[in-house]
Amino acid sequence: MKYKLIIDRDAEESVTVVARGPSALTQQIEDLVRSRSGTDCLLGYREDEMRKLPFSEIECITILDRKVTAIDTAGNHYRIQERLRDLEPILPAGFIRINKSTLANEHRILRFDAVFSGGVDAVFRCGYREYVSRRCFAEIRRRYEGK
Amino acid sequence: MKKYIPEFIRRGLIACGFGPMVLVVCYLTLQQQAGVQVLRVSQVCLGIVSISALAFVAGGMNVVYQIERLPLMAAVLIHGGVLYLSYLATYLVNGWLKRGILPLLVFTVVFVVGYLAAWAVICFTTKRKTESLNEVLKRKQQAGGEN
Numbered sequence: 665m666k667y668k669l670i671i672d673r674d675a676e677e678s679v680t681v682v683a684r685g686p687s688a689l690t691q692q693i694e695d696l697v698r699s700r701s702g703t704d705c706l707l708g709y710r711e712d713e714m715r716k717l718p719f720s721e722i723e724c725i726t727i728l729d730r731k732v733t734a735i736d737t738a739g740n741h742y743r744i745q746e747r748l749r750d751l752e753p754i755l756p757a758g759f760i761r762i763n764k765s766t767l768a769n770e771h772r773i774l775r776f777d778a779v780f781s782g783g784v785d786a787v788f789r790c791g792y793r794e795y796v797s798r799r800c801f802a803e804i805r806r807r808y809e810g811k
Numbered sequence: 812m813k814k815y816i817p818e819f820i821r822r823g824l825i826a827c828g829f830g831p832m833v834l835v836v837c838y839l840t841l842q843q844q845a846g847v848q849v850l851r852v853s854q855v856c857l858g859i860v861s862i863s864a865l866a867f868v869a870g871g872m873n874v875v876y877q878i879e880r881l882p883l884m885a886a887v888l889i890h891g892g893v894l895y896l897s898y899l900a901t902y903l904v905n906g907w908l909k910r911g912i913l914p915l916l917v918f919t920v921v922f923v924v925g926y927l928a929a930w931a932v933i934c935f936t937t938k939r940k941t942e943s944l945n946e947v948l949k950r951k952q953q954a955g956g957e958n
Contacts, residue, residue: 688954763880771952775945778938782884782930798883805940808947 686757694756703754708734708742717742719756719769723788726766737772739790760804762786763797815878819871826870830863858905865901869894883933891926
């Protein structure tokens with residue numbers, strides 16, 4: 665892999681990575697850039713509490729009772745003000761869509777479970793389960809296994 | 812759910828065009844196997860209408876596989892249940908299945924065995940796919956370092 669630094673005092677600062685696929689290194693670079701630019705977290709609301717939720721502490725973002733909700737590593741639910749479709753482009757590449765209304769942090773998925781009904785559930789480290797739609801399951805398989 | 816009703820009708824209308832072609836196969840089979848040489852006008856009309864209706868339902872019911880939230884097995888069961896009732900009604904209306912416990916039982920057993928086989932195949936396939944995906948997920952998380 666080559667390293668290239670371009671010094672241009674007039675240009676907007678940006679980091680561009682050309683890689684054959686997402687890897688641990690690209691993830692680390694993305695996390696570093698996001699933390700430096702202050703875009704590595706979301707604001708979550710719970711009762712009277714407002715908290716900065718770093719992306720790495722979010723298990724998944726889903727819609728519960730018609731509200732966009734982030735579930736953190738302790739299983740706490742936080743209401744998010746942004747809409748799910750607005751969040752998708754700003755979340756790191758490690759967030760994958762597992763159904764029409766859920767974005768999952770792939771680093772926090774413990775396993776995928778085949779359920780008796782023929783469907784698939786994603787089980788998160790905090791114990792939360794969410795169904796994986798057939799379309800998204802096929803997409804995840806393509807992403808992971810190249811199928 | 813409302814958006815699936817027009818889709819059901821659209822798919823049904825496309826499929827019901829093939830109804831009379833299926834009826835041709837049924838009549839030719841009856842001629843070859845049961846020696847049926849003459850059909851009354853009312854029999855032909857009933858055949859065309861009932862097979863077109865069956866084709867409409869069978870074609871339209873494929874829409875259940877488009878409902879993302881519905882697990883595959885649930886979709887198969889709904890599809891299978893509706894097809895069972897539709898086929899049974901069509902066979903009985905046209906007199907292709909004798910009325911009585913035994914013919915009904917044979918028909919039902921053949922249908923149920925077919926669907927159990929489909930169920931087993933789907934469960935086995937889904938389990939195999941999730942196991943393989945879990946292995947890739949585990950490797951990916953180990954390589955990237957868990958958060």
